[in-house]
Amino acid sequence: MSKIFKRTSSDLFIDRGTGTDFESRLSALPDYIVSNEKFFLRSHTPTPVIDAEKWRLVIDGSGIRHKTELTYSELNALPQTTIVRTIECAGNGRAFFKDAYGAEAEGGQWLTGAIGNAEWTGVRLRDVLQLAGVLEEASTVMPAALDQKGVSRPMPIEKAMREDTLLVLRMNGETLPPDHGFPARVLASGWAGAACIKWLGRIQVAQETLYSHYNTIEYVLTGPDYTPEGKAPGKQITEMPVTSMLDLDWPGKLRRKDNLLRGRAFAGESRVREVLCQIDGSEWRSAEILPPNIEGSWVRWQMPWDPKPGCHIVRTRAEDERGRAQPDGVPWNDRGYLYHGVIAHPVEVA
Numbered sequence: 327m328s329k330i331f332k333r334t335s336s337d338l339f340i341d342r343g344t345g346t347d348f349e350s351r352l353s354a355l356p357d358y359i360v361s362n363e364k365f366f367l368r369s370h371t372p373t374p375v376i377d378a379e380k381w382r383l384v385i386d387g388s389g390i391r392h393k394t395e396l397t398y399s400e401l402n403a404l405p406q407t408t409i410v411r412t413i414e415c416a417g418n419g420r421a422f423f424k425d426a427y428g429a430e431a432e433g434g435q436w437l438t439g440a441i442g443n444a445e446w447t448g449v450r451l452r453d454v455l456q457l458a459g460v461l462e463e464a465s466t467v468m469p470a471a472l473d474q475k476g477v478s479r480p481m482p483i484e485k486a487m488r489e490d491t492l493l494v495l496r497m498n499g500e501t502l503p504p505d506h507g508f509p510a511r512v513l514a515s516g517w518a519g520a521a522c523i524k525w526l527g528r529i530q531v532a533q534e535t536l537y538s539h540y541n542t543i544e545y546v547l548t549g550p551d552y553t554p555e556g557k558a559p560g561k562q563i564t565e566m567p568v569t570s571m572l573d574l575d576w577p578g579k580l581r582r583k584d585n586l587l588r589g590r591a592f593a594g595e596s597r598v599r600e601v602l603c604q605i606d607g608s609e610w611r612s613a614e615i616l617p618p619n620i621e622g623s624w625v626r627w628q629m630p631w632d633p634k635p636g637c638h639i640v641r642t643r644a645e646d647e648r649g650r651a652q653p654d655g656v657p658w659n660d661r662g663y664l665y666h667g668v669i670a671h672p673v674e675v676a
């Protein structure tokens with residue numbers, strides 16, 4: 327039996343071999359918004375089936391005045407906010423550690439397609455925390471899921487209170503699809519996808535710092551260049567770094583008459599300021615960034631190109647408004663997160 331609901335045909339997705347992890351083919355995503363059908367999927371468990379009638383969201387812990395339970399219709403009746411944001415998996419690009427270090431980092435060997443951009447509608451997390459009487463002393467907010475593993479990941483209260491941190495009920499105008507977290511998921515804008523907990527059941531609010539498997543064992547940068555952080559053995563992943571990619575398969579296939587290189591760039595909570603592009607080791611040229619360009623969402627970019635038939639190597643490098651730029655390479659981490667170094671993308675021109 328399938329572990330998921332959505333159709334994952336090979337013209338749209340690359341199967342990462344677990345039955346629950348599928349990266350999008352960027353060559354199949356021409357638009358700014360990725361439809362629900364084409365949105366990448368990354369789940370640690372099969373998709374749970376949740377009855378919205380019986381479902382309750384529980385908010386509890388030492389950081390609130392009164393334990394609060396909300397039904398699906400109560401959550402839907404609260405003021406709704408709609409924003410466009412990108413979700414990118416912290417493991418996106420993991421495959422490139424192999425090229426850089428000769429050894430595979432542990433985990434699914436994602437190329438560049440564990441990323442998507444959608445319009446999310448839901449309730450601000452801070453509104454729900456305020457309903458529960460959030461205290462001055464609250465320091466950590468930990469959303470937890472109703473899936474087989476009870477996936478949960480804490481965030482600091484400051485992130486939880488931001489106006490673009492949502493409890494999402496709708497994706498691209500439709501009821502949140504089962505695989506993407508129905509009945510409700512978190513949107514932690516600009517942070518690793520792992521912070522965007524799906525199939526939400528509980529939100530624990532605490533005065534102390536909270537930990538879970540997903541910020542001590544997984545989603546932590548460990549290796550020779552990292553040191554422990556609190557109870558975590560390395561650096562906990564929060565915001566995503568600056569990255570860029572081509573709207574092409576691996577290797578890319580272009581026809582000579584296409585005359586245009588297209589791609590995406592993303593800068594976590596920030597905005598992309600510039601994308602540079604280099605072909606076959608020649609000079610770096612600035613690509614045209616297409617609107618819209620808003621915080622927390624990818625941008626599309628393009629660059630005219632009149633290629634000769636054959637195989638070419640294309641490199642891209644993005645920089646954001648804070649001056650963060652993609653490095654040539656990134657330090658090794660054991661689980662292969664956040665590979666955002668410049669990559670050499672082979673492109674075959676027919």
Ligand SMILES: Nc1nc2c(c(=O)[nH]1)N[C@H]1C(S)=C(S)[C@@H](COP(=O)(O)O)O[C@H]1N2
Pocket residue numbers: 365366367368369370371413414415416471472473477505506507518519520521522523524525
């Ligand atoms: N409950 C739960 N939430 C989860 C996950 C999960 O396995 N279980 N995966 C996380 C990870 S690692 C990512 S990258 C995103 C992926 O979101 P998507 O499957 O909607 O694309 O969901 C996050 N939320």
Ligand SMILES: [Mo]
Pocket residue numbers: 368414415416417518519520
């Ligand atoms: Mo992820």
